[in-house]
Amino acid sequence: MATYYDIFGQKVQYIASDPSPAAVGQVWYNSTSNTAKVRGVTTTSAWATGGSMNDSKGGNGAGDSQNSAIALQGTLGAVYVVESYDGTSWTNGPSSSNNYGTMSAGGASASASLIGGYTNSPFTTYNQTEEYDGSGFTAGGVTNTPGYGVNACYGVNNSALGWVGRAPTGTHNEHYNGTSWTTVNPSPPGQRGGFLAGSTSSAVMASGFVPPNNTTVDCLDYDGTSWTSITGLSPGSDGIHGGSGGTNSSAVLIYGGVREPSLGDIDKVNYWNGSAWSAETALPSARRGSNGGVATAYTQGLLFGESPTTATLEFQAAGVAETRTITTT
Amino acid sequence: MANYQYCVAKNWGKGFITHDDARKIEFRSFPGDVWKVNINNQDANRWISGVAGSHKTLSEAQAIVDAVITQAQSDWDSIPDDDDRKNPSHPAYESRPEDITLEE
Numbered sequence: 001m002a003t004y005y006d007i008f009g010q011k012v013q014y015i016a017s018d019p020s021p022a023a024v025g026q027v028w029y030n031s032t033s034n035t036a037k038v039r040g041v042t043t044t045s046a047w048a049t050g051g052s053m054n055d056s057k058g059g060n061g062a063g064d065s066q067n068s069a070i071a072l073q074g075t076l077g078a079v080y081v082v083e084s085y086d087g088t089s090w091t092n093g094p095s096s097s098n099n100y101g102t103m104s105a106g107g108a109s110a111s112a113s114l115i116g117g118y119t120n121s122p123f124t125t126y127n128q129t130e131e132y133d134g135s136g137f138t139a140g141g142v143t144n145t146p147g148y149g150v151n152a153c154y155g156v157n158n159s160a161l162g163w164v165g166r167a168p169t170g171t172h173n174e175h176y177n178g179t180s181w182t183t184v185n186p187s188p189p190g191q192r193g194g195f196l197a198g199s200t201s202s203a204v205m206a207s208g209f210v211p212p213n214n215t216t217v218d219c220l221d222y223d224g225t226s227w228t229s230i231t232g233l234s235p236g237s238d239g240i241h242g243g244s245g246g247t248n249s250s251a252v253l254i255y256g257g258v259r260e261p262s263l264g265d266i267d268k269v270n271y272w273n274g275s276a277w278s279a280e281t282a283l284p285s286a287r288r289g290s291n292g293g294v295a296t297a298y299t300q301g302l303l304f305g306e307s308p309t310t311a312t313l314e315f316q317a318a319g320v321a322e323t324r325t326i327t328t329t
Numbered sequence: 330m331a332n333y334q335y336c337v338a339k340n341w342g343k344g345f346i347t348h349d350d351a352r353k354i355e356f357r358s359f360p361g362d363v364w365k366v367n368i369n370n371q372d373a374n375r376w377i378s379g380v381a382g383s384h385k386t387l388s389e390a391q392a393i394v395d396a397v398i399t400q401a402q403s404d405w406d407s408i409p410d411d412d413d414r415k416n417p418s419h420p421a422y423e424s425r426p427e428d429i430t431l432e433e
């Protein structure tokens with residue numbers, strides 16, 4: 001029978017601390033913790049719980065990674081304190097100047113924007129931008145058309161944001177360069193409520209619905225200029241108010257959502273690799289309106305917010321190297 | 330024969346369910362901090378113990394979920410019909426919470 005040395009070309013190391021870096025397949029014995037360990041690769045995706053938010057928020061988030069994200073906005077009349085996540089816990093920060101309903105948010109943890117929103121009595125939509133630099137808010141450019149929308153923003157930072165605000169048409173598309181907004185090619189007519197992820201030159205709009213019967217529609221790919229219809233999400237995944245994340249159209253994760261009017265919330269998770277959707281491990285519970293959707297690559301994502309829950313979920317993809325303790329069971 | 334067991338456990342956040350847990354155990358959460366996991370499964374049993382979960386029978390778990398849903402439905406029913414939360418075309422629209430039936 002072949003030995004470990006025959007297979008890997010090394011003996012099992014007896015060392016006081018875990019090697020760094022460790023190669024996939026490498027086995028060692030940690031003499032400090034008295035445990036045998038191996039560097040393996042995950043075979044399925046999985047959701048773990050992350051730190052709970054200080055307040056539940058329905059709205060939007062932005063971020064750079066699973067260890068660096070912000071929740072920017074609450075529902076109308078709710079909490080408007082920004083919260084930042086460091087991979088373990090959420091910390092309250094400053095408040096935004098405006099507290100409109102369903103303001104859109106996007107960008108990075110230290111370069112994000114809050115856009116638009118609405119108020120009631122009478123129903124009014126807004127076109128302001130508030131920029132967040134990681135420590136405070138300042139006024140930014142004004143959109144050409146007022147609107148609002150959960151996960152209606154795409155782009156990686158305040159110098160390169162896109163926004164498909166709902167109201168009046170739900171297809172109005174604008175780009176932001178950090179100073180001013182420019183109206184660009186609108187998304188196809190009739191599509192509303194889709195959630196976006198990606199950059200201003202490579203994005204995806206997932207799902208959406210067409211009122212009054214809330215008919216769901218195909219997803220769309222956006223190359224910065226043109227919109228192209230792509231296949232829809234897997235059955236039962238099409239809805240609105242889901243989470244979305246990704247920095248380009250080849251690595252987009254779509255989380256949860258709700259199927260209106262009475263089809264219930266969604267627990268399904270879909271991954272777009274640039275050419276096809278695949279189903280990922282479902283959420284532990286159905287969930288709508290998720291702020292989160294922070295995903296810089298397929299390997300990790302973060303889902304948070306939506307009243308009344310404060311729970312955070314952390315996505316880990318298949319194929320990720322990780323160190324495991326060898327046990328005998 | 331039952332495929333699942335139920336417990337009540339409060340999600341404290343980071344570490345409550347790890348990625349490793351999630352790959353070994355089939356998790357499902359319900360209102361009232363009710364969790365459904367595999368039955369006759371050492372990993373699931375260890376997880377319940379590790380999070381100080383309180384074991385519940387199917388009927389006990391169903392009663393907890395029903396109580397939360399019933400209250401949520403009552404709260405929704407008490408919203409005036411002309412409220413934005415009952416207007417499907419308004420961004421604040423909320424659908425009526427639906428009954429949940431736990432499986433054995």
